[in-house]
Amino acid sequence: MKALRLTAWGEAPASVEIERPVPHGAEVLVRVEAAGLCRSDLHVIDAPPGALPYRLPFTLGHEIAGQVTALGPDADGVAAGDRVVVYGPWGCGSCARCAAGSGNYCDRRDTLAWHGAGLGRDGGMAEYLLVPSARQLVPIGDLPADQAAPLSDAGLTSYHAVSGLRPALGEGTTAVVIGVGGLGHLAVQILRATTESRVLAVDVREDALALADRSGAHFSTLMRPDTARALRARSGDVGADAVLDFVGTAQTLELAVGVLRPGGELAVVGSGGGSLTVAKPGVLPAGFRLSLPFWGTRHELAGVVTLARSGALRVETECLPLSAAPEAIDRLRRGAARGRTVLVPN
Known part of the structure; x- marks a missing residue:
């Protein structure tokens, strides 16, 4: 599958072909419908060696909406065909805050080699995304993917x-x-x-x-x-x-x-x-x-989705194909992006 990956610090991300992941255990495979582009992505792309604990390479993209396509044998809570938005701040998964759905304030955050999807772990600027658990997914029903994806961070x-x-x-x-x-x-x-x-x-x-x-x-x-x-x-x-x-x-x-x-x-x-x-x-x-708020909780993400589905919240988006990621990154860097840029797999 195609993926936009950070392969070296100080260099532009590269569009590469990698193996489509296969879910094991409680993992869930999501076919990406849309991935938002954020200034946080620029901070990661521009980071000098040693500034972040992340191990290269990894796929960028932490605002993700898509459809469940496959589940590991221990996965539950979702079914193939469900349309979802991905809760991005993946913590350790075992501390009290992670268990309560507050991975954004994981107690072990400072010891991890990642901060979430697309932030040290493979993210959604690809055709498919492997999510560690259905706990990181929130249903979106018929909400358009370009509206749903930015809800997971911007919203x-x-x-x-x-x-x-x-x-x-x-x-x-x-x-x-x-x-x-x-x-x-x-x-x-x-x-x-x-x-x-x-x-x-x-x-x-x-x-x-x-x-x-x-x-x-x-x-x-x-x-x-x-x-x-x-x-x-x-x-x-x-x-x-x-x-x-x-x-x-x-x-x-x-x-x-x-x-x-x-x-x-x-x-x-x-x-x-x-x-x-x-x-x-x-x-x-x-x-x-x-x-100094940082991201939000899984419960709050469900609340954001509810607002969007009610019509009270609408994201101003500019959709581009994933192949246009270099252009989109340049526009964001120059301050020329309008609202939220969303990348859609080709």
Whole structure:
């Protein structure tokens, strides 16, 4: 079968022919219908030798939807023909958090040579994917594959970040989304569908603001020197109850802190290299609370799928054949991708 594999650190991934895997034990073989392309893939591709614990080679792709085609003799919970989305953060599989469906916070994460599908283990940028257990699969019914695949990271990570803030987002509150890309536009929709908060959006691109508006933002604005003041004005001059930063640079973190009200909550999702200095007293709002959400739980993935199937959540996608992966990677690197890029096996 064809697969896009990382074969050497510092080099572009290669399209190669490898053997189609055969499921053993509790494993499940999934025929891939769609695989999302994520900035996390760029972090892996660009990583210098030794920066990640992963052993080469492996197939890229951690946002995956497809159809079950074969099962190992000990597999249960799914049947051949079932359409599924793959829960990507594969942990050790045996700690309490993995057993509870929270592989994203596996207790043994720092000792593993992988972080999930396409992250040290073979992923979904291939014609078939071998999944270690049916526990990593969530049914999608008739949801289109290009809509389902991005839910497993872009949708799930956004949903998980919003879930941690939801108690603070009742009637009359304000939430700010910084960065309206593959994750941010879904966060806007999730906030609208699951909270009563007024949703404000910020980006540096006009087309991203148009995407925010299509996603349901009550107000969107370009990032400028006076953006914090403009956002505070939209919150009744008290500041935002919560900010979700999907960029994570020094500039966006400064904006986030500048717009938060006392007791406000900040979820930093983006990995843009920025940092905050925690000091008391200091510039952070009194009562400030910070979270660093990573991916999400299997139960939350089922919730994301339910939202998408209800029509409350729609991913803005750009579909390309798997053979066009180099072009897709280049477009993502240049910031030219719109919404979420999805690769479809040829």
